[in-house]
């Protein structure tokens with residue numbers, strides 16, 4: 625059964641030795657209530673590390689959908705570029721919106737962080753439920769846009785933890801700063817490196833922006849301060865544009881969809 629013809633749904637983890645997989649949450653609700661799929665119907669499951677199985681619905685209940693595994697597929701083709709968005713935590717709807725839009729654009733990893741001027745503070749159970757919510761939004765957006773797999777949404781870091789995490793990372797790194805008058809802009813650093821892109825790590829500030837000290841500290845860790853023109857964009861607009869531009873210049877946004885589907889389809893026959 626060609627993988628391309630199947631509806632795909634996302635689960636946190638697929639046990640490669642399992643004969644039955646469990647779909648829960650909004651994905652299960654989508655199968656049951658929206659698509660009204662029933663026992664015996666085939667579908668494709670994908671997990672956060674790209675494992676993929678073809679299976680058939682074995683049972684449907686209000687809590688979950690059980691899927692009988694038939695075929696373990698090879699992981700989908702690796703993306704042309706791994707775009708990582710480090711986003712200062714924004715107020716609720718803005719962060720939800722940004723996660724949804726950047727997922728549609730093909731972001732592979734979202735790393736929320738707290739900076740000096742972050743106005744949102746998360747702690748304890750609230751953080752856990754936020755991360756669950758963000759991951760659910762990413763899963764649903766991936767289902768809607770027929771993406772290969774949801775981006776990894778990491779637990780929030782402090783600014784210092786974020787810099788320590790990526791300081792020695794061999795990737796093109798940029799920090800969006802609206803005060804970069806006369807400094808590099810995104811086009812300047814993407815175009816010359818188009819031949820050998822693999823990983824772009826972009827950082828976007830909170831509603832109140834970055835302090836000069838944060839910009840200096842990030843630059844000392846290899847994050848090039850980058851401009852997106854003279855207008856001051858909302859943080860969520862800037863984050864979306866960053867991912868969109870990188871995905872267009874280096875990723876598959878600039879590619880003809882049919883060519884991508886053909887390449888994606890060639891691995892569908894893998895057993």
Ligand code: SAM
Pocket residue numbers: 799800801802803827828829830831832833834850851852853854855856857858859860862863
């Ligand atoms: N300091 C800004 C002000 O004076 O209103 C507020 C920051 S802006 C709303 C939020 C974030 O979006 C910034 O931290 C930056 O990362 C990004 N951003 C917004 N406009 C930008 C631009 N023109 N160039 C680069 N980054 C921009």
